Structure formats: structure tokens, C-alpha cells
Amino acid sequence: xxxxxxxxxxxxxxxxxxxxxxxxxxxxxxxxxxxxxxxxxxxxxxxxxxxxxxxxxxxxxxxxxxxxxxxxxxxxxxxxxxxxxxxxxxxxxxxxxxxxxxxxxxxxxxxxxxxxxxxxxxxxxxxxxxxxxxxxxxxxxxxxxxxxxxxxxxxxxxxxxxxxxxxxxxxxxxxxxxxxxxxxxxxxxxxxxxxxxxxxxxxxxxxxxxxxxxxxxxxxxxxxxxxxxxxxxxxxxxxxxxxxxxxxxxxxxxxxxxxxxxxxxxxxxxxxxxxxxxxxxxxxxxxxxxxxxxxxxxxxxxxxxx
Amino acid sequence: xxxxxxxxxxxxxxxxxxxxxxxxxxxxxxxxxxxxxxxxxxxxxxxxxxxxxxxxxxxxxxxxxxxxxxxxxxxxxxxxxxxxxxxxxxxxxxxxxxxxxxxxxxxxxxxxxxxxxxxxxxxxxxxxxxxxxxxxxxxxxxxxxxxxxxxxxxxxxxxxxxxxxxxxxxxxxxxxxxxxxxxxxxxxxxxxxxxxxxxxxxxxxxxxxxxxxxxxxxxxxxxxxxxxxxxxxxxxxxxxxxxx
Numbered sequence: 001x002x003x004x005x006x007x008x009x010x011x012x013x014x015x016x017x018x019x020x021x022x023x024x025x026x027x028x029x030x031x032x033x034x035x036x037x038x039x040x041x042x043x044x045x046x047x048x049x050x051x052x053x054x055x056x057x058x059x060x061x062x063x064x065x066x067x068x069x070x071x072x073x074x075x076x077x078x079x080x081x082x083x084x085x086x087x088x089x090x091x092x093x094x095x096x097x098x099x100x101x102x103x104x105x106x107x108x109x110x111x112x113x114x115x116x117x118x119x120x121x122x123x124x125x126x127x128x129x130x131x132x133x134x135x136x137x138x139x140x141x142x143x144x145x146x147x148x149x150x151x152x153x154x155x156x157x158x159x160x161x162x163x164x165x166x167x168x169x170x171x172x173x174x175x176x177x178x179x180x181x182x183x184x185x186x187x188x189x190x191x192x193x194x195x196x197x198x199x200x201x202x203x204x205x206x207x208x209x210x211x212x213x214x215x216x217x218x219x220x221x222x223x224x225x226x227x228x229x230x231x232x233x234x235x236x237x238x239x240x241x242x243x244x245x246x247x248x249x250x251x252x253x254x255x256x257x258x259x260x261x262x263x264x265x266x267x268x269x270x271x272x273x274x275x276x277x278x279x280x281x282x283x284x285x286x287x288x289x290x291x292x293x294x295x296x297x298x299x300x301x302x303x304x305x306x
Numbered sequence: 307x308x309x310x311x312x313x314x315x316x317x318x319x320x321x322x323x324x325x326x327x328x329x330x331x332x333x334x335x336x337x338x339x340x341x342x343x344x345x346x347x348x349x350x351x352x353x354x355x356x357x358x359x360x361x362x363x364x365x366x367x368x369x370x371x372x373x374x375x376x377x378x379x380x381x382x383x384x385x386x387x388x389x390x391x392x393x394x395x396x397x398x399x400x401x402x403x404x405x406x407x408x409x410x411x412x413x414x415x416x417x418x419x420x421x422x423x424x425x426x427x428x429x430x431x432x433x434x435x436x437x438x439x440x441x442x443x444x445x446x447x448x449x450x451x452x453x454x455x456x457x458x459x460x461x462x463x464x465x466x467x468x469x470x471x472x473x474x475x476x477x478x479x480x481x482x483x484x485x486x487x488x489x490x491x492x493x494x495x496x497x498x499x500x501x502x503x504x505x506x507x508x509x510x511x512x513x514x515x516x517x518x519x520x521x522x523x524x525x526x527x528x529x530x531x532x533x534x535x536x537x538x539x540x541x542x543x544x545x546x547x548x549x550x
Contacts, residue, residue: 048393051549073395080393084386086316088323093316100312101394128323144390 001025002047002152002182006056009042009206016042018206019056024199026151029178031197031214032186035305039206040186041081044156047184048078060152077150079158081186083141087130091121091140094129095147102148111149118173119143134161142170146177153177155185159192171195190297204305218295220303226293227276228263232286237262240285247275263293309396313404314411321412330373334416337366342423354431359423360441360517364481364510367452372473374413375456378405379544380469388548402541406457406533413449417442437519444516447529451509452477454536461543464550477509480532484508507532 002024009017017039024030034040045051047058049065049072058065063072086094099112116122119139124132129140138161145153158174159167174183174196185192193200193214200217202210210217218224231240237260244262245253249270254263266272273292280287321327338359342348346358382388391401427433452473459472482488484505492501509532512525 045389045549050389050393070395070397073393076393078393080386080389082386084390086320086387087385088320089316093319097312097316098394101309101396103395 001062002058002060002184004043004047004056004058007043007046007053007058008055009039009046009051010054015206017046017053020203020206020208021056022201022208022211024182024184026180026182027178028199029174029183029185029197031193031200032184032203033188033190033193033200033301034186034203036188038203038305040203041156042206043203044078044081044154044184044186048076048080048154049073050080074148075150075152077145077148077153079141079145079153079155081156082160083138085129085137085140085144088128090126090128091132092125094140095121095143098144098147104148111147115143115147118146120169135163135166138162139166139170142173151181153181153183155183157187158185159187159189190301193297202301202304209304210300214297215294217300218297221295221297221300222265223263223293223299224266224295225271225273226263226265227273228261228289228291228293229276229280229287230261230289232288234260236285240280240283243279243283244276247272247279249275261289309400310404310407313396313401314408317405317408318411321408327412330370330412331416331419334366334370335419337370338362338420339423341366354427354433356423356427356433356438356441357517359420360445363445363448363517364513367449368474368477368481371413371449371452372456372459372470372477374409375453375473376460376466376469378409378457379461379540380463380466383464383548383550384466388544392548398541398545402457402537402544406453406537406540409453409457410446410450413453414446417445417449434519440519440521441517443521444513444525447516447526448509448513451480451529451532451536454533454540455480458536458540458543461540461547480507481509484511 004020004022007017007020008015020039020043032040032043042051046053047060047065049069052066060072061075063075065072089097095112095116099109104111116125119142121136121139121143124136129137132140138158142155142158145155155174159170162170171192174185177183178196178198185196187193197214200210200212200214201208229240231237237255241253241255241262244250244264247264249267249272250264251267252265254265255261256263264272264276277290280290341362342359346362348358351358379388382391392398424438427438428435455476456469456473459476460466460469462472463469479488485508489501489505492504496504512528515522516525
């Protein structure tokens with residue numbers, strides 16, 4: 001379990017992290033979201049025991065990150081922001097160095113081969129880390145973090161700089177590990193939340209401003225249960241818009257002319273999908289597309305952190 | 307101890323993974339021989355000892371040792387790898403000691419490669435090999451002292467050039483602490499006891515006595531304390547500034 005109690009980090013003129021408290025339990029994948037400079041990395045660094053909090057406490061698997069630092073670090077796999085490594089070292093030597101520090105000897109040493117295999121690093125084992133592409137560098141960083149099969153993983157922007165295939169690969173890896181581990185990933189890529197997270201914490205200016213499931217957050221969106229339609233015939237657009245706006249449960253209708261798409265936003269708590277589809281049928285407007293939105297995370301994110 | 311050994315091995319590997327190690331060793335050997343034969347007048351003195359060799363070591367080390375030590379922490383902080391290292395199950399102490407010992411072993415390898423001079427002097431005459439051994443020990447300790455100072459300076463900054471310059475200045479002040487150019491700066495405004503205390507810190511005085519072949523316990527204690535002091539200072543600075 002990860003436990004953060006009233007964590008604060010103050011620099012001379014700036015409060016980077018302000019009274020951040022949360023708990024994460026096994027099986028949870030927590031997305032740690034926030035605009036740049038919101039305090040995500042600072043919080044991660046305090047949890048990882050790299051910087052000391054000004055006040056408050058944190059513990060990893062019951063070990064206080066300051067009082068019992070080595071035990072806490074042993075339970076923890078950490079990918080720092082930017083995946084730093086020793087650039088002059090070949091990948092194989094670097095991973096062996098990490099395996100040595102993690103005390104992987106005897107039968108547990110097989111883990112080294114597993115990790116190399118899992119992150120598909122065979123082809124670059126002899127290359128120095130400096131010469132690797134951004135994607136491979138990030139994967140070496142991930143390999144380092146999961147080397148000792150830790151119960152807790154802190155990943156600071158794990159998919160930054162990866163191409164869509166590599167992102168998918170990393171998310172699959174995270175989902176595979178999610179069953180029995182505690183995983184915290186910091187990110188500002190919102191699609192990641194849908195892909196891997198079971199819970200989201202949004203921070204802004206050092207404070208937690210939201211702590212919910214992805215579905216719960218999406219439900220806060222104006223677009224939650226909104227219905228968007230595309231018409232076969234663009235000339236029906238104006239008439240359909242007026243008809244949709246006249247429905248009692250519809251709060252507002254947005255038009256995107258480029259795609260001839262209409263989006264009807266419901267009044268809070270109402271369901272408008274049956275009404276909209278019935279309306280289109282009754283008036284004889286052929287629909288190319290009818291789509292129920294679950295809510296837009298990016299809009300919620302902007303509203304909350306603005 | 308196991309972690310220290312792992313870090314030492316990684317560090318040493320890194321020295322030899324780049325040309326730095328080879329360039330350093332070649333320059334060290336060329337300069338050491340040049341000082342010995344030209345400035346030291348090795349042949350002209352017609353004495354079977356290595357005094358002309360060892361007496362230039364403080365000056366040689368003054369520039370070469372900070373060149374080794376400058377990267378110790380500045381590079382880790384610049385590249386961010388310090389965050390990786392300090393979030394492994396490793397204490398700050400193990401990291402400070404491991405990196406220092408690796409640098410010291412490296413300096414020792416360079417020093418050991420001067421063995422042809424020892425063979426030469428034994429071929430030419432019959433020197434006091436005990437005194438030569440003592441002088442080698444003294445030179446090795448001097449390198450350690452400078453490395454500890456350099457490690458501290460390297461922890462102060464993310465910039466290796468700054469670390470190098472601070473290292474040279476720091477070593478120079480310690481080297482000449484007993485000499486007028488340093489003492490005069492303190493004479494006018496510090497009480498005599500403190501001035502004397504500063505003077506007694508002089509590296510050169512302690513090195514000279516060992517270099518003459520006298521391994522005095524007081525000199526050994528001096529070096530041990532100097533090294534310990536600057537390594538503790540390194541750890542203290544890193545603890546506060548590692549994330550900056």
C-alpha cells in the first residue's frame with residue numbers, strides 16, 4: 001500500500017506540493033494528472049524517497065520513506081521523469097548493475113532475462129544508452145523499474161516519447177502487472193487514463209483537486225450522456241438543430257459545421273438518447289451516425305485545473 | 307559493503323568505457339616522467355632515489371586529480387542519473403564512498419603504471435626501496451586527499467568545468483596552507499592560534515615528510531581525517547542539493 005499523509009514541499013518562494021494525502025491499494029492503477037508544474041513529479045520524488053518532504057509523511061508497504069528508506073525503496077520500482085540512466089554504459093551492463101543493486105542472485109537472476117525479453121531489448125543490449133532512440137531509452141528505464149518485480153511501481157510519464165505501437169505495448173505491460181501490484185503513473189496524456197487507470201487524482205498548484213474513477217470524472221463533464229448525431233443530408237442541419245433544442249431534456253445544442261455534426265447536451269441527470277433518436281425517426285432525418293458520449297476527460301481536466 | 311563494491315565496479319567500468327581514462331593515464335605518465343627527468347634532473351643528481359619523481363606529484367595532482375573528480379557528482383546531477391541511483395536501495399553513504407573509492411583506485415592504477423621508473427632506479431643503483439614504498443604510499447594518500455576535496459566541489463555544482471576550477475583552487479589552498487601566500491591572507495584578521503591551526507592543515511608539509519620515507523602515524527591520521535571530513539561534507543551537500 002502507498003500512503004501519503006499531508007505531504008508538503010516548500011521551496012523558498014514556492015509551495016510545490018501542498019497537503020497531499022491519499023492511499024493506493026493493491027490492484028489499483030492510479031493516474032496522477034495535472035498541468036505541467038502542478039507538483040506531480042515533486043510528489044513522485046517524495047514517495048520514491050529522492051527528496052524529503054517539508055512536512056507530512058509517506059509510506060510504501062508500511063515502510064516510512066524517510067525513517068525506513070531502504071525497506072521502502074526495496075518495495076518500489078521507480079521510473080524517474082525523463083528516464084535518466086548512465087549514458088556511457090551498454091544496456092546489458094546497465095541492467096546487470098541494477099540487478100546487482102536489487103540483489104538478484106541465484107534463481108532470481110532469471111528475472112534479468114525475463115525483463116530484457118518482456119521489453120524487447122535484445123537487439124540493443126550491446127549499444128550504449130546514449131545512442132538509443134527515445135523509445136528504447138524509455139524501455140530501458142521501465143526495465144530498470146520492474147527489474148526486481150516490486151509490489152509498488154511509480155512511473156513518471158512512462159509513455160512520453162513513444163510511438164503509438166510502443167505506447168500500446170507499455171500499456172499492455174501495465175495492465176498485465178496491474179492485477180497484483182500498486183501502480184501510480186503520472187501523465188498528462190488523457191487517453192492513458194482510459195487505457196490503464198482505475199482511479200484518477202488530479203493536482204493543480206500542488207493540491208489535489210479531484211480524486212475519482214475515470215468514469216466518475218467523466219460524469220462531471222458537460223458532455224456526460226450527450227448525444228451527437230451526423231446527418232446524411234447537411235441541408236437538414238438547421239431544422240434538426242432547432243428540433244433538438246426544443247426537447248425538454250436538452251440543455252444546449254452545439255454545431256460543428258465541418259462535419260455537419262450536432263451535439264445535444266442534456267440537462268443534469270437526464271437521458272436524451274431515446275428522445276433524440278425518436279425525434280430523428282419522426283421527422284425523417286436520416287442519420288449517418290448516432291453516438292452517446294460518456295463525457296470528455298479533457299474538458300473536465302480543463303475545468304478543474306483552470 | 308556489497309553495494310559499495312557494486313558501485314565501485316560500475317564507476318571503474320565507466321572510466322574505461324570512455325577515452326578519458328586512457329588520455330588521463332598517458333598524460334599523467336608523460337608529465338610525471340618529464341618532471342622527473344628534466345625539472346628534477348634525475349640523471350644529473352647521480353643519486354639512486356626517486357625524490358625528483360615524487361617531489362613534483364603535488365603539482366601534477368593539483369591539475370590532474372580535479373580532472374578526475376570533477377565528474378563524480380556534477381555529471382550525475384546534470385544527467386539526472388543521481389535520481390536513479392538514490393532511489394535504488396542504496397544509502398547516500400554507500401554512493402559517496404563507492405564513487406570516491408573508484409576514483410581512488412583509478413588514480414592508483416595511473417600511479418602504479420609508473421613502475422618502470424622504480425625498475426630503472428633499481429637497475430642504475432641500489433636505492434632504499436622502503437623509502438620508495440613509503441613515498442608511493444604518500445603519493446597515493448595525497449591523491450585521495452585531493453579526490454575527497456574534488457568530490458566535495460563536484461557535489462556543489464551541476465557544471466563540470468566549475469567543479470574542476472573549484473577543485474584546483476580548493477586543492478591549491480590546502481596544499482599551501484602553511485606557506486606565506488595563504489597564511490598572509492589570514493594573518494591580519496585571525497588570532498595567531500587559528501592561523502597556526504590553518505598552517506598545520508598544509509598538505510604539503512604532511513606529504514613532504516612521507517615523501518622523505520617517514521611514515522608517521524600523525525601524517526596518516528591527518529590524511530584519514532582530511533578524507534573523512536570532505537566525504538562527510540560531500541554527503542551533507544548532496545543530501546540538501548541532490549534534486550536541484
